[in-house]
Structures are given as C-alpha cells and as structure tokens.
Amino acid sequence: MEGTYTLTAPRQRVWELLNDPDVLARATPGITRLVPQGNDTYRATIEIGVGPVRGTYEGQVRIADRAPPERIRLEVEGGGRPGTIRAVGELHLDERGGQTVITYTGDAQVTGLIASVGHRLIGGVARQMATEFFKALERELAR
C-alpha cells in the first residue's frame, strides 16, 4: 500500500503531532487504547472491520526508526479472534511551500479469517483508514 496526503502546516508541526501519543490515539481510526511502554513502544487495542470480518486486536506498535522531522518507520504486531497482523509502515515528510506532503508506504502480512475472507478488501480498508487518519490530523492541526 502506498499513497500521499498533503497537510497545510509546516513539517515540524506535523512531526510533533505524529510523535504525540494522545494525538495518535485520537487520530487513528478504531483505536481504543494506546499505552506507552517506553523505548518507543506502545501497547494498543484497536477495533477494525474488514468486510464481514470484525474484531478487536491487541498488539504492539514500535517506532523502529526515525529521522526527525523527515521519516518515521513503524512496526505493528497484533492479533485477535479473526487472525494476526504483522505490518510495517513508513512515513516521509516533505515541506513544500509551507505545506507538508506525507508519502506513506505499508506492507502487512495477515493470517486467519482476515487473510482467507478479508484479503480482497484489506487494501481498500487500509487506504480508507489512512485517509481517515490524515483527516483527523488536519482536525488536530486546527485545534
């Protein structure tokens, strides 16, 4: 999965938002809990529906790599009744004329019902969640 999204804010401001756990907890669709564990690691609970496969997933989000204020790499590992997810995501932040262009890439390995029943839909769901996330960041910028 890959895409871009443009936010009307300087890069440093966007970077700060992306590193604020409270903002992330508010902005990530479906997230019900995000608890810092130290060492750039968070425990997370998230509710996602992939077509008919709905479930709550418990897992861990780790910031594997960061180069402020340009690049951040996340690793996600979790599981729930419908299966397990292992994903990596990377965000690149470019400042262009006072705006920040975020280029994101992601790759996920899924098991269980999410794989066998949800695989046709998972790409679309992920893209929609990314869009919702960035729209929520826009709202955060406006606060």
Added chain:
Amino acid sequence: MVLSKALGARIPRREDPRLVTGTATYVDDIALPGMLHVALVRSPHAHARILDLDPAPARRAPGVVAVWTGDDVRDRCGPLPVGPRIRDMKVPRRYPLVVDGVVRHVGDPVAAVVATRPDLARDAADLVEVRYDPLPAVVDVEQAAAPGAPVIHPDLGSNVCYRLTFGEPVDGALARSDVVVSLRIVQQRLIPAAMETRGVVADPRGGELTVWTSTQIPHVVRTALAQMLGLPEHQVRVIAPEVGGGFGSKLDVYGEEALVAALALALGRPVKWVETRRENFLATVHGRGHVEYVDLGARRDGSLLALRVRVLADLGAYSQLLTPGVPTNTGLMACGCYRIPQAFAEVTGVFTTLPPTDAYRGAGRPEATFLIERAMDVLAARLGMDPAELRRRNFIPPEAFPYRTPTGATYDTGDYAAALDRALQMVDYAALREEQRRLREQGRYLGIGISSYVEITGLGAAAGLPGGRWESATVRVDPTGSVVVLTGSSPHGQGEETTFAQIVSDRLGVAVDDVRVVHGDTRAVPYGVGTFGSRTTPVGGSAVYLACQRVRDKAVRLAAHLLEASPADIVWDGARLAVRGSPDRALSFAEVARAAYKGTRLPASEEPGLEATAVFASAESVFPFGTHVCVVEVDPDTGQVRILRYVAVDDCGVVLNPLLVAGQVHGGVVQGLAQALWEEAVFDGQGQLLTASLADYAVPRATQVPTMELAHTVTPTPHNPLGAKGVGEAGTIGATPAVVNAVLDALAPAGIEHLDMPLTPRKIWEALHAGRRR
C-alpha cells in the same frame, strides 16, 4: 439364469426419499445424553514454532471440561497410519495434535477444548493463548524440492518424500522423433468441499467404544483406532451413518477421529466434534496439486514414439492415509489410451507447508489423462493433423488386450475407437469443424475439445492398510423370503442400496422392494474395505453376486429335496422353483426359505437357514474408458467460456442401472469442468489459503452446468461376474481435458497453445490481449 428384469433397469435411487425429505441421520444429527463438544485451536501460520501455549484461561472459561495439547495426546494415542509403502519413502509421524512444537500448515491443530456446549467450546478455544515464532513458509512445490529450501521435517533431511519411476528412460527415442511436444502443466490444488463436512461422535459407555464418523472406510477406521488407542479391536465399533459426500476426502483416517475417541475414553462421556466449513477448507485433505513436465515424441505421420513425464506432487505438510500413493497413479496411467512404444514417468512426492493432499475424485488418474490428452492436442496442432485422427491412429486396438503399458498397467479390455466414433457422430464432428471454420472467418472463437480416457477402477487398498483388493457381502434370506444384504462397501452417495438390491433381484427373483441393503456399521456387516476408487459395483457388487449364487445353489438343493427331484431338474422362473416337466410340483422362494429355517425336512448334509457370505477378490483392476467431446465459444471481449455442447460416451462394461450411471457421469463431469474453468485453492506467499470459504472457492452452481448428452458403448470385463467396471470417477477424468482442449482449440487462431487451469475469464482475456500485442 436371470430371475427378474431388475438388472439394467432404470430404477430410481431408493435412498433418495429420506435424503430429500430431511429424515436421514448424519453425524451432526446424533445427540447423546451428557455429550460434550470439542473445538480445535488451529494454527494461523503455515510454518511456525510454538513459543508458548497457555491453556489456563480456556480451562477457566464457562462450561469447559478439559483442554488438551499435544502432550495430552502423545500419552494416549499413537501416530496416524500411512497406507502406501513406497521404496525409500520418508514420512513424518503425525499425531492428532501437534506434539513437537512446530506447526506446518494453516489449520494444523495445536489444542482441543472440550465443553458442555459447542458454542462454549468455541468461545473458550479463542482464549487459548498461543505465541508463535513464524518460520519460512514453503508454498511452491518446485521450490520445496530444490536444494536449499527450508526443510519442513528436519529429521527427514529434505522435503522429498519419495521418487518413483515407471518404465525405462526414453531419451534416445525422443531424440529420434520428428516432432517432440514439451509442456509444463500445473494441476492446481482443489478442495473436495463435500456438502457434509466431517464429524465424529465417540461414546465410551457400555463396555465398548462406539464411534460415528463421516467416513468412506469404517472398517479401516476401526482397525486404525484400535491400534492408535491401544484397544482390543472387538471393543471398537465404527458407524458411518448417512455420509454427505466424500469424493476421496473421507477415504482417510483423521486425527480428529482418534482425538475425539481418546477424549471420550479419558472423560468417560460421549464427545462430539463437527467440522466447521472453514475447518473443512483447511483441515480436510485437498486434491491434485502437481507440476508436470511432459515430452511426447512422434513421427511426422503422427505415430507416437515416446513419452516422458516428470511429476512433482505437492503432498502438503504431512502424509495422510494415502497421500504418497495418489500421485503414483499418474505415472502408472500416463500413456492413456495410446500404444506408445516407450514411456518413462518419474513421480516425486514433495512436502510443503500447505494442508495435506490425498485422494480426490480420480486420485492421480485425472492428472494422467489431462497430461496425455493435452499433449495429444498440442501434437495434433504442431503436425497439422485433426486431433480425432491423431487419437484414432494411436489407440491400442481391441485385439491387443489385455495390454501392458510401458509404465506397467495391464488394461483388461477396450474398444477406444468405438467410443470416439460414437462421440464424434453424436456431435456431427465434420459439420462442427466446418462451422468452426466459418465462424473463425467472422472472428468468433468456437472450440471443439476431445478427451479420450482410460482409467483404473476396482483398485485395492494400499500395502499398509488392513484390507486389500476385495470386498465382502452377506446375503441373508428371511423366513418369509425377504432379503437383507450386509455389505462391506460404505456408500456416501453412490446408490448401492439400489444397485445391490437389483443384483439380488436378478439372482434370487425377489422384488427390489423386498431387499434391504445394510452398510456402514462394523458390528452389523462383515469386515469390508470400503467405498472409493469406483470399486463399489465391480468389487462390492461382485461379492453380492457371489453370495447370491451360494444362496441360490442352496435354495435349489433344498427345493429338490423337498420336491423329491434332482437339483439338476429344478427350474427357477423367478416366481417358483419347479420340477422340470411337472409345473405343479413347485415351491415359491418364500416357501423354500421357510423350510430352510424350520429345519425339520432338510437333507442331512444341509444346515438350517438360508444365508451366505462371500468375498470377491480379484488380482486384476478393470479399466473403463470413453471419449468426451466439449464444444465451447469464447467471448474475446470478456474471456467468458460458454459450453455449447457436452457429449460423453462412457464404457463402464455392463450397466446395472442407467439412471445411476447417468447420475455418476453428471456429477463427475461437473467436478471435472469445475477444475477446468473455475476451482483453485489459492495461497499467498505465506501459505495462507485465500479461498477458504464457499464465497471465494468457486464450487459450481446448477446454473453453470451444461446439458449433457450421454451414451455408452459396452465392453464387459472378464475380471468379475457382473462384467461391470466402475463409473464413479470417469466423468471427472474425461471432462477436464475435454473442456480445456475445447477452450484452447477456440483460442488457437490467437496463437495460444497452452494455458493452465482454471481457465477463468481474466486468464483468457489476458492471453488473448497478450497474443494480439505479439
């Protein structure tokens, strides 16, 4: 002497009323007092090490009675049986739950939760916490066989289970051929998807273990359970109640059968497990799954010179009952209907981190028929010959039987050209080719596909199984003259309650309605081998025939004694046994039966009663054959295939009941064309099955099935008293290459020589457009 008109008659299946009115009893219909329910915890990974498995939260859940892991099973149950004994074969031991801490396919069971209700068991199964460390998945059979591949069973050294060859190398003959056709063929994995999933109920009470299981082989399961659980076999009773389809997927001994029995014994209560549809996709065996390399050499005039076949068979992660043996049928039958002077086949069984494969309708023979029939069509195109003519030129002629192929099969009888000619006449082949030429000029894609097949039926079981190439039957006449047949065959849709009654009617003169056929209960029927490999009629039916002969001989002897005549002078017209020339001196069959049980007026040499048990054993398999012709039109804008005609001419020897034969051919053809056009088990690179539901796996619906025009030629076999060959798998074997050949014949003007199955609209559309760019 034929005593009724029943044999060969179009008698509707007697088992159907209970099936279509919902009064049949399947495993899931069985409910016993105090019965517990099992849910299995299965691996979500194709290959992973179990880091931690914590059953404690599940044990605390409401209604949970027990949670078992591999350690609980290993103490109570031996490994699952593997039937074939192939030289130098390496097979891993498998237990009902993973015992060595490594899961090897998605769906591999790691724990069993037992609760008072099925929903509570499933909820608690979700609470079993398992942490895995994923290992590399091995999904592709060629990569699995290559050096350096991750080894799935480290103790076996490599992923190669066995390598078996048939015939002698043919490199010289191929080099001398004017034309050599070389193909790489993928036989995609298929999912049997029987309408009834598997299910097991075990009851340990009453001094014996009773196990109801949805199986094709109740006696094999009984012997295997006794051995695995260390029980005396006389304390184990296995019942196959109504079985809602199997197609080979229930020709197996499954871990769940032993697990449920072991749980019942340990807990002292009846225990039930019914497979969910999703489990059925992951935990019941799959079929096919080959990559094949074919080289077919011929002279310019079309006469075949040599065949070389290399089969890489994807066995999946473990060996189920017949897993390694199934692909060997492909090597054995690779020559098809043709006199090929030299042939060589090499079959390599390879482990992958996918669910195990095993017998699936045809079991190795559809793969053989497909590869030779596909190669024949490509050869015909290369030579510029008509594919029917190329086949006719190379058929084994009728006078050459019995015929031994270079790969080692001995065909009993056949008249392959007769079946081909009949099929061609039914479609009006010459006119069709003319129409095809005309439509091609208009840019339309009409295709005509021919498939001439020969296959094996009446196969025996594998070397490591308790039964062999035989079947048993008891024919028991009641004192009032009605008849009960106890058969070792175990039907799951074949209709032997009808056909076996027809055999009895033919032999003893009783009405079909006066015969009851009992099967599937190991306490009721004599030890039997089961129902698979199209063996029910040729082997099981022949046992019924032989038992009837014994009853008939005794009835004649008793009638002769009672009528004070010589047995040679007794005339039996179906209604009465009379003295030749004195029609007034006669007894009905029921009167003879009554006298036999009364026992007071019998000759000194005769025991009272009127019943006989027979076992029919034959060293020889029988080889049905036929030709299927399929006519399709491909829409170049959508890639959609429309079947315009489907003609099947099948020769299964003597036909016992044309309605049932037609039913078998119909169902078989549907399964065969489903492989050609729609069905495929699709895995991602991590070994996740992406088609694990009936929404994603394309089992055909009734609206997708074409009208079929059926006919038969009749070439009886000398190897059994009925002269009959099996027909349960013939439709599947004939159909797949007929449909694929038709589609590729349609696409020939676009320069497309071969496409792998399934021939989906997308695949066809992409090929057509790639061809246009060229």
